[in-house]
Amino acid sequence: MEKTVAKKTKEATTKTTTAFGKDTYMYWYELMLLMRKFEEKTGQLYVQQKIRGFCHLYIGQEALVAGAETATRKDDRVITAYRDHAHPIGRGLGINSIMAELYAKSTGCSKGKGGSMHMFSKEFNFFGGHGIVGGQIPLGAGIAFADKYNGNDRVTLCYMGDGAVRQGALHEAFNMAMLWKLPVIFIIENNNYAMGTSVERTSNVHDLYKIGLGYEMPSYQVDGMNCETVHEAVSVAVARARKGDGPSLLEMKTYRYKGHSMSDAATYRTKAEVEEFKHKDPIESVLATIKKNKYATDKELEAIEEKIKAQVEESVKFAEESPYPDPSELYKDVYVQEDYPYIKD
Amino acid sequence: MKTVQFREALREALNEEMRRDESIFLMGEEVAEYNGAYKVSQGMLAEFGPKRVIDTPIAELGFAGIAVGAAMNGLRPVVEFMTFNFSLVAIDQVINSAAKMMSMSGGQFTVPIVFRGPTGSAGMLSSQHSQAFENWYANCPGLKVVVPSNPCDAKGLLKSAIRDNDPVIFMESEQMYGEKGEIPEGEYLIPIGVADIKRAGTDVTIVSFGKIIKTAFAAAEELQKEGISCEIIDLRTVRPIDYKCIIESVKKTNRLVVVEEAWPLASISSEIAFNVQKNAFDYLDAPVTRVTCADVPLPYAPTLIEASLPNAARVINAVKEVMYVSK
Ligand SMILES: Cc1ncc(C[n+]2csc(CCOP(=O)(O)OP(=O)(O)O)c2C)c(N)n1
Ligand SMILES: [Mg+2]
Numbered sequence: 202m203e204k205t206v207a208k209k210t211k212e213a214t215t216k217t218t219t220a221f222g223k224d225t226y227m228y229w230y231e232l233m234l235l236m237r238k239f240e241e242k243t244g245q246l247y248v249q250q251k252i253r254g255f256c257h258l259y260i261g262q263e264a265l266v267a268g269a270e271t272a273t274r275k276d277d278r279v280i281t282a283y284r285d286h287a288h289p290i291g292r293g294l295g296i297n298s299i300m301a302e303l304y305a306k307s308t309g310c311s312k313g314k315g316g317s318m319h320m321f322s323k324e325f326n327f328f329g330g331h332g333i334v335g336g337q338i339p340l341g342a343g344i345a346f347a348d349k350y351n352g353n354d355r356v357t358l359c360y361m362g363d364g365a366v367r368q369g370a371l372h373e374a375f376n377m378a379m380l381w382k383l384p385v386i387f388i389i390e391n392n393n394y395a396m397g398t399s400v401e402r403t404s405n406v407h408d409l410y411k412i413g414l415g416y417e418m419p420s421y422q423v424d425g426m427n428c429e430t431v432h433e434a435v436s437v438a439v440a441r442a443r444k445g446d447g448p449s450l451l452e453m454k455t456y457r458y459k460g461h462s463m464s465d466a467a468t469y470r471t472k473a474e475v476e477e478f479k480h481k482d483p484i485e486s487v488l489a490t491i492k493k494n495k496y497a498t499d500k501e502l503e504a505i506e507e508k509i510k511a512q513v514e515e516s517v518k519f520a521e522e523s524p525y526p527d528p529s530e531l532y533k534d535v536y537v538q539e540d541y542p543y544i545k546d
Numbered sequence: 547m548k549t550v551q552f553r554e555a556l557r558e559a560l561n562e563e564m565r566r567d568e569s570i571f572l573m574g575e576e577v578a579e580y581n582g583a584y585k586v587s588q589g590m591l592a593e594f595g596p597k598r599v600i601d602t603p604i605a606e607l608g609f610a611g612i613a614v615g616a617a618m619n620g621l622r623p624v625v626e627f628m629t630f631n632f633s634l635v636a637i638d639q640v641i642n643s644a645a646k647m648m649s650m651s652g653g654q655f656t657v658p659i660v661f662r663g664p665t666g667s668a669g670m671l672s673s674q675h676s677q678a679f680e681n682w683y684a685n686c687p688g689l690k691v692v693v694p695s696n697p698c699d700a701k702g703l704l705k706s707a708i709r710d711n712d713p714v715i716f717m718e719s720e721q722m723y724g725e726k727g728e729i730p731e732g733e734y735l736i737p738i739g740v741a742d743i744k745r746a747g748t749d750v751t752i753v754s755f756g757k758i759i760k761t762a763f764a765a766a767e768e769l770q771k772e773g774i775s776c777e778i779i780d781l782r783t784v785r786p787i788d789y790k791c792i793i794e795s796v797k798k799t800n801r802l803v804v805v806e807e808a809w810p811l812a813s814i815s816s817e818i819a820f821n822v823q824k825n826a827f828d829y830l831d832a833p834v835t836r837v838t839c840a841d842v843p844l845p846y847a848p849t850l851i852e853a854s855l856p857n858a859a860r861v862i863n864a865v866k867e868v869m870y871v872s873k
Contacts, residue, residue: 253669253846253848254846305846305847306847313846313847313850314673314845316672316846318671318672318675319674319846331674332675333631333632333674334632335635364603364604365604368604368605368606368607368635369608370635395604396580397579398575398580398603402579403604404603469580525847525848526845526850527849528853530845530847530849531840532840535842543841543842544809544841545841546810546836
C-alpha cells in the first residue's frame with residue numbers, strides 16, 4: 202500500500218502542478234456562476250415563501266463541486282447531505298428540475314416529495330441529498346462497494362460537513378472502506394461550522410484530515426476555495442480508487458457565506474471573518490485567471506452572465522407553471538410492490 | 547396565573563429543577579452557546595455555566611450513551627435531541643441501555659434521565675424530519691413517554707419527568723414552541739400517567755395528545771354548532787396510558803375517536819381501541835374510529851401533506867361516523 206502522507210494545508214496544497222487550460226477555466230466559471238446565481242435566486246424565493254422547509258445554501262463553497270467534477274467522469278457517483286443544490290448542478294442535472302423540486306412541484310427531480318434537502322438524480326449518478334447528519338457516509342461506501350462488486354472502475358464521491366465527521370457512523374464506514382479497499386473518496390466540506398458550533402468546539406482534533414489516519418487512509422487537507430487545488434487532490438484520490446487501492450479522505454477548507462439555513466442569523470461569527478473568505482471567492486479568482494490570460498473578452502463574459510441569468514429565470518418560470526403533485530401521489534413511490542395493502546382504516 | 551410561551555414553560559421547569567438539584571445537567575446540540583436550536587435553553591448557559599449546560603458534537607449515539615452512563619453513576623441528565631428524528635441515531639442507547647438497565651441489573655442500576663425534544667411534523671420538511679415517534683418509544687417497557695399539548699402541562703410534566711427516577715421520553719413540537727398559554731405563578735407539578743379532560747361533553751369521546759389535539763378542539767367547536775357534544779381527553783402521557791379515564795368517558799358517551807399524528811400500525815390508537823373493546827365492549831354504540839397520519843413517509847409537497855396529516859375536517863368525519871350521522 203502507498204504510504205499515507207498527511208499534508209499540511211497552504212504551502213503544500215495551494216500550489217498545483219497540473220496545467221489547466223482555457224476550456225477548464227471557462228467550464229469552472231460557468232458552472233460556479235450558475236450555482237451562485239441559482240442559489241441567490243433561491244434565497245430570494247425563500248424569503249417570498251415560494252420555497253419552504255429547511256433550505257441550506259452552498260454559496261462560497263462552489264469550488265469543491267466544480268473542481269471535483271473536472272476530476273471525475275460523469276459515470277462516477279456522488280452523494281451528499283442536505284446542502285445539496287450545487288452537487289446535482291455539477292453533475293449536469295438541469296436547474297429546471299431542481300427549482301421545481303424547491304417549489305414542491307411534480308416536475309421536480311424528486312417529484313416534489315423531497316424538497317431542498319433531498320435532491321436525487323439516478324440519471325446523473327447523483328445519489329441524493331440526505332437529512333440525517335452523517336447518514337450518507339456509510340451509504341457512500343456502500344455505493345462504492347457495489348461498483349467494486351460489479352467489477353467496474355467507477356468511483357464514488359461522498360461529501361459530508363465538518364459537523365458530520367463527529368458521527369460514529371463515519372468511523373465504522375472508514376474502517377470497512379479501508380478494510381475492503383472500496384473506491385470511495387470521502388470529502389469533508391469543512392466550512393468551520395456545524396450550525397452555530399465551530400470545529401474547535403467539537404473535538405480535540407481540529408485538522409479533520411487526521412481522522413483518516415487512524416485507519417491508515419490516505420488523508421489530505423486541501424484549499425477548498427480553489428478549483429485547481431480541489432481538482433488536483435480529487436484527481437489523485439480518484440486515480441488511487443480506480444486502480445483498486447481504496448479510499449481517500451480529503452478535508453477541503455471552505456466557507457459558507459450565508460447562515461446555516463435560511464433561519465440562521467449567524468451571530469456566532471464576525472462580519473470580518475465572512476469578509477476574509479469573500480476575498481478568496483472561487484468565482485472571482487477563476488474570473489481573474491480568465492481575464493489575465495484573455496481566455497474571454499468582456500463581451501463574452503457578459504454574454505455568459507446574461508445566459509445564466511436567463512437560465513435561472515427560465516427555471517423559476519418552469520417551477521411556477523408546474524403543478525403540485527396530485528394527492529393520489531401520496532400512495533406512490535413508497536413500495537415497489539404496486540398493490541401494497543396500505544392501512545387506510 | 548401568567549402567560550408564557552411553550553418554550554418558556556419548558557425553560558422554567560429546567561431552571562427551577564436545576565436550581566434545586568446540582569446533579570441535574572442539560573446536554574445536547576446547540577443547547578449552550580447558541581441558546582438552543584429552538585431557544586428552549588435561552589440564558590441557561592449564562593446561569594449554570596458550561597459544566598451543567600453542555601454543547602455536544604453531532605454524535606447522538608455517543609452523547610446519549612454518555613448520559614445514560616452518567617445516570618447509572620448518580621447524575622440526572624436531561625438530554626435534548628434537536629428533534630426526535632435524530633434520536634434514531636441514538637436509539638440503541640435509549641432502548642438497550644436506558645430502558646433495560648434496571649431490569650437486567652436486577653434493580654441495582656437505575657437510569658434517572660430525560661430525553662427531550664420535538665416530535666412529529668413541522669411544516670414542509672419531508673420524511674426524514676417529520677416523523678412522529680410517540681408510539682415507537684411507548685412500545686418499550688422501562689420507559690415513560692410524556693407528550694404535553696400546552697405550556698401549563700409542559701412545565702408541570704417536565705418537572706415531574708426530571709424528578710422521576712425512571713427514564714422519561716419527553717416530546718415537544720417545533721410548531722408549539724411559540725404558542726402561549728397560562729401557567730400558575732408558583733411552583734407546581736403534574737403527575738406522569740394522568741390524563742386530563744380538556745373539554746367535557748356527552749355524545750362522543752375524542753382521545754388525543756400533543757400538538758395534534760388542536761385538530762380535535764377545532765372539530766369539537768364545529769360539531770357543537772351541529773349539536774354534537776364532544777368530550778376531549780388529553781392523554782398527556784402515552785406510557786403509561788390512563789386507561790381508566792378513557793373507559794370512564796366511553797361509559798358515558800359510548801363512542802370513541804382517537805386522534806394521533808403517528809402512523810397507524812401498532813400505534814397509540816390501535817392500543818386504545820384494543821383496550822376499550824376489551825374492557826368497555828358492552829358500552830360501545832359504534833366501532834372505535836381513529837384519525838392518524840397516512841401510512842406513508844411524509845413528503846415535502848403541501849398537497850401531499852394536506853392529504854396525509856390529521857386535520858379538523860377528518861376528525862369531524864370520524865366523529866360523524868361513530869355518531870352515524872351523514873357527513
Ligand atoms: C443526526 C442529526 N443530528 C442533528 C441534525 C440537525 N442538523 C442539521 S445540519 C446540522 C449541522 C451540520 O453541520 P455540518 O456537518 O458542518 O454541515 P454544513 O451544514 O456546514 O454543511 C445539524 C446539527 C441532523 N439533521 N441530523
Ligand atoms: Mg459545516
